[in-house]
Amino acid sequence: MYHFICSNLDCSFTKKAPVESGREKFCPECGYDLIWKCQACDKPLRNEGAKFCSLCKGEIKKQRNNH
Numbered sequence: 212m213y214h215f216i217c218s219n220l221d222c223s224f225t226k227k228a229p230v231e232s233g234r235e236k237f238c239p240e241c242g243y244d245l246i247w248k249c250q251a252c253d254k255p256l257r258n259e260g261a262k263f264c265s266l267c268k269g270e271i272k273k274q275r276n277n278h
């Protein structure tokens with residue numbers, strides 16, 4: 212499950228609910244890019260493919276729909 216947040220930190224979408232499908236590229240509310248979020252510390256991530264958060268060293272759990 213992907214967790215994206217809006218790169219516009221003032222956007223209310225960020226505070227509402229993360230996008231979980233990974234299909235959306237842009238915020239449906241303001242049109243900014245959606246970016247990864249660390250599930251541990253809730254900080255936005257710069258590296259899409261990162262396995263660990265550079266801030267809290269937490270593991271980024273990401274799963275594609277490969278069932």
Ligand SMILES: [Zn+2]
Pocket residue numbers: 217218219222223224225238239240241242243
């Ligand atoms: Zn937004």
Ligand SMILES: [Zn+2]
Pocket residue numbers: 249250251252253254264265266267268269
């Ligand atoms: Zn983190």
